[in-house]
Amino acid sequence: MRITFVSPPPNMTGGFRVIVIYAQQLMRMGHTxxxxxxxxxxxxxxKKLKSWLKGGAWPSNSIVxxxxxxxxxxxxxxxxxxxxxxxxxxxxxxxxxxxxxxxxEWVNELSQSKGAKVYLIQHHEVFPHLEVRxxxxxxxxxxxxxxxxxxxxxxxxxxxGDDVVDVVPNAVDHRQFFASPRGKQTIPTVGLLYHTSRDKxxxxxxxxxQIARERIPRIHVVSFGSERLTEKFRLPPGAEFxxxxxxxxxxxxxxxxxxxxxxSRTEGFNLPAMxxxxxxxxxxxxxxxxxxxxxxTGVNGVxxxxxxxxxxAKGIEWVLSRSDADWRKLSENAYKTVASASWxxxxxxxxxxxEHACRRSASSQIAGRCASIPKTKSxxx
Numbered sequence: 297m298r299i300t301f302v303s304p305p306p307n308m309t310g311g312f313r314v315i316v317i318y319a320q321q322l323m324r325m326g327h328t329x330x331x332x333x334x335x336x337x338x339x340x341x342x343k344k345l346k347s348w349l350k351g352g353a354w355p356s357n358s359i360v361x362x363x364x365x366x367x368x369x370x371x372x373x374x375x376x377x378x379x380x381x382x383x384x385x386x387x388x389x390x391x392x393x394x395x396x397x398x399x400x401e402w403v404n405e406l407s408q409s410k411g412a413k414v415y416l417i418q419h420h421e422v423f424p425h426l427e428v429r430x431x432x433x434x435x436x437x438x439x440x441x442x443x444x445x446x447x448x449x450x451x452x453x454x455x456x457g458d459d460v461v462d463v464v465p466n467a468v469d470h471r472q473f474f475a476s477p478r479g480k481q482t483i484p485t486v487g488l489l490y491h492t493s494r495d496k497x498x499x500x501x502x503x504x505x506q507i508a509r510e511r512i513p514r515i516h517v518v519s520f521g522s523e524r525l526t527e528k529f530r531l532p533p534g535a536e537f538x539x540x541x542x543x544x545x546x547x548x549x550x551x552x553x554x555x556x557x558x559x560s561r562t563e564g565f566n567l568p569a570m571x572x573x574x575x576x577x578x579x580x581x582x583x584x585x586x587x588x589x590x591x592x593t594g595v596n597g598v599x600x601x602x603x604x605x606x607x608x609a610k611g612i613e614w615v616l617s618r619s620d621a622d623w624r625k626l627s628e629n630a631y632k633t634v635a636s637a638s639w640x641x642x643x644x645x646x647x648x649x650x651e652h653a654c655r656r657s658a659s660s661q662i663a664g665r666c667a668s669i670p671k672t673k674s675x676x677x
Contacts, residue, residue: 297650297668298389300411302381302399303333306363306372308522308540310567311418313364314444314466315395318416320368321643330371332385334378362522362540386410390666391650397421400434404663412657413664414650415439419564420451423495438663440653442646444565445586460656462649466565466586467637472543473574475551475631480623483516484616487553487577489568490521490529490537497559497582498529500605504559505532507609512616518549550575554623555615560584561602570637573630578623580611596629 299322303315319329365372375385381402386392389411394400400415421431435441435452441461443449453459486508488501509515509532517535525537538549550556556572556579563585570586572579579597581587582604591599598611618626654666 297391297654297666298328298387298411299330299391299393299650300386300389301329301331301393301395301416302386302403303331303395304399305333305336305378306331306365306374308362308364311396311564313567314418315416316364316368316370317469317639318643318646319370321639322647323370325643325647327647328389330373330387331365332373332375332381334375334381336378380405383407383410388667390668391653392664394434394439397426397431397434400437400439401430404434404437404439406664408663408665411664412650412653412666413437413439413662414653415441417441417443417448417452417564419562420448423562438661440649440656440662442649446589447585448564460661462645462652464642464645464649465637466567466570467639467642468570468574468634469639470574470635473547473550473571475547475575477624477628478551478576479620480616480618481516481552481554483514484512485516485518485552485554486612486616487518487549487556487572489558490519490523490525490531492523492526492529495560495562497561497603500559500561500582500603500608501557502529502531503605504557504608504612507605508612508616511609511613515612515616518553520546520549546571547575550577553577555580555597555612557608557612558582558587559602559608563587570634573634576627576631578615578626578630580608580615582608590633596626596633 301315301319319331323329383406388409391414392403392411393414393416394403395416403413422428435456441452442464443461444466446463449461449463452461492498517532519531520538520541522540531537550572556577558566558569558581560582566585566587569579569581579591581591582600582602591597593599598614600607600611654669656662657664657666658669
C-alpha cells in the first residue's frame with residue numbers, strides 16, 4: 297500500500313516517535329510510506345517573553361527542530377511554513393493518516409484520491425489549552441479510528457457513538473530496552489521523565505519525592521527529558537538530569553532505577569512506563585493511560601489516584617522498602633508485564649487496521665478511497 301502520515305512538526309515527543317516507528321515498520325513490510333508536516337509555527341516576541349517569565353527556556357524559531365526522524369530513513373516532506381496540509385502537498389495514495397486533532401481537520405478536507413482516511417488517536421485531545429469545540433468535532437469526522445489503548449476505544453464508543461474502532465497498543469523494542477535480572481541498588485534510586493506540561497504531573501512527582509525523601513533521605517533521583525531544567529520545577533539536590541539523551545543511552549538510565557515514577561493527570565498511553573518495565577524497574581503511577589490497565593499494586597508496582605501526593609509518596613516508599621528478595625519479584629513481574637509486547641506485532645496489527653480502513657472506504661463507511669482493496673478479512677480488535 298501507499299501510505300501517507302500527516303503529522304504536526306517533527307519533534308522529540310513520544311507521540312511523534314510512535315508515528316516514525318510505524319512508518320519504519322510498514323516500510324519493512326513492503327509498503328511505500330512518507331510523512332508530511334508543516335514547519336513550526338513561529339513564536340511571537342510576546343509569547344517568548346511569557347514563556348521565559350514562567351521559567352521556561354527562550355523558545356527557538358528553528359525551522360528544523362531535532363526529532364525522531366533523524367536517521368530514520370523515512371521519506372518526509374517538510375512544508376516551508378506553518379499552514380494546513382492540502383492536496384498539493386500529499387501524493388495520491390491508498391491510505392492517508394491524521395495523527396492529532398488539527399491534522400484530522402486537514403485530512404478530512406483532502407480529496408478522495410489521497411487514500412482511505414484514517415485517524416491515529418494517541419490521546420483524547422480535549423484540553424482547556426486547545427480549541428475544544430474543534431477538537432471534539434474531529435472525533436465525529438468520517439475517518440477510520442485506530443487507538444493506542446482500550447480506554448480510548450471506550451471513549452470513542454461512549455462519547456462519539458463509534459464502535460468500529462481498532463485498538464493497536466504501543467510496544468517496546470526489546471533490542472533497545474532490556475536489562476538482566478538484578479537486585480536493589482545500594483543507594484535507593486528513583487527515575488522520572490522531566491516534562492513540564494501540567495498533564496504530566498511533574499509537580500506531583502516532585503512533591504511526592506520531597507515527602508518520600510523525608511522518610512528515606514538517601515533517595516537518589518535520575519531524570520531525562522527533551523526540556524531544559526527550569527526554576528519552577530527543581531529536581532531534588534544531587535539529582536542526575538540528562539537533556540535529550542541519545543536513544544541508545546536511555547536503557548542504562550531505566551536500568552539503574554529501583555522504581556520509575558509517573559504522576560500524569562491524563563495520559564494517552566505512557567511509553568516511558570512500559571520501557572522502564574522492560575528494563576525491570578517497578579512502576580509507581582497514577583491511574584492514567586496504559587499504567588491504569590497494566591500496573592497492579594503489590595505485583596509490578598503501585599497504582600494511585602491522580603493528584604494524591606501522599607499516596608504517591610507512600611507508593612515510592614513501599615517499593616524502596618521491600619527486601620531484596622521481594623523487590624526482585626516486583627522487578628521480574630514488571631518485566632513479564634511487557635515481555636510479549638513488540639513493535640513488530642503491533643505493526644502487523646496496524647497493517648490489519650489499515651486494510652480494515654480500505655474495505656470501509658470501498659463501502660463508503662468512511663471518507664477517502666483506497667486503490668488496492670485487500671482481499672483478506674480484517675480482524676476488528
